Amino acid sequence: MNTIVDIRAEGMLPIVENEKGGLFLLLNVSYCLNNTLSNGFYTIGSSHGNPPLTVIFDNPVPMAQIGLSYLFTPGGKEH
Amino acid sequence: MPTAKYLIVVLSGIIFCLGRASFGQGTDTMSNTRYQIGTYASIGASVFKGDVPNGSKSGLHFPAFGFGVMGISSFHSSWGFALGVGYDSRGMWFKQDSGSQPSENITMNYFSIQPSIKFKQFLLGINIGIPLSISYSSEGRSDVHLLINLSLSRIT
Numbered sequence: 001m002n003t004i005v006d007i008r009a010e011g012m013l014p015i016v017e018n019e020k021g022g023l024f025l026l027l028n029v030s031y032c033l034n035n036t037l038s039n040g041f042y043t044i045g046s047s048h049g050n051p052p053l054t055v056i057f058d059n060p061v062p063m064a065q066i067g068l069s070y071l072f073t074p075g076g077k078e079h
Numbered sequence: 080m081p082t083a084k085y086l087i088v089v090l091s092g093i094i095f096c097l098g099r100a101s102f103g104q105g106t107d108t109m110s111n112t113r114y115q116i117g118t119y120a121s122i123g124a125s126v127f128k129g130d131v132p133n134g135s136k137s138g139l140h141f142p143a144f145g146f147g148v149m150g151i152s153s154f155h156s157s158w159g160f161a162l163g164v165g166y167d168s169r170g171m172w173f174k175q176d177s178g179s180q181p182s183e184n185i186t187m188n189y190f191s192i193q194p195s196i197k198f199k200q201f202l203l204g205i206n207i208g209i210p211l212s213i214s215y216s217s218e219g220r221s222d223v224h225l226l227i228n229l230s231l232s233r234i235t
Contacts, residue, residue: 001210010202058129067121
């Protein structure tokens, strides 16, 4: 496996906030800049290729996620 | 594959709109905070973006998830740095073009380091995934198991 590097963008939408912290809705997308498996791999269809057992070397894996984050504010907010 | 592209484009658009909306209003609920620290958890889908062999098809892999801790340091009312560290799991899914089987799932797990620049409610940065483990699963024909074993021999 390769060490992967993604470009990552994330939005944090506040749901609940108080002096001690807040709950945020996360929306993020990551686009992989390199391959996940440097030595390649085989999958369905690889055995029917020409030549047979074609190795797949080009294998970046981007992803999109939704989630939650709770962030504490040590000492409270500054005003 | 088109579904995955649309999903990524739509989510990118939503994130962009969040940033624009925040910019347009001139307000930021996190703006006056110097430091914030906490946890995060997210779930979604990943997709294989390489060339699929003839006779096979790729699609969305569920789930792609992550969790960990995150800290944000604001040096300005709008700007700051963010750093997340945690566990990240994503994968690839393949099936035979003509039917639902055989199919193969490849799941990869990483230790994730996510430095970002924060602008209002928008984070832009990179994710560095340090490999932890990989797993394969398949349904259908036995020759898929052979391909998995061949793949494992390349990786190890």
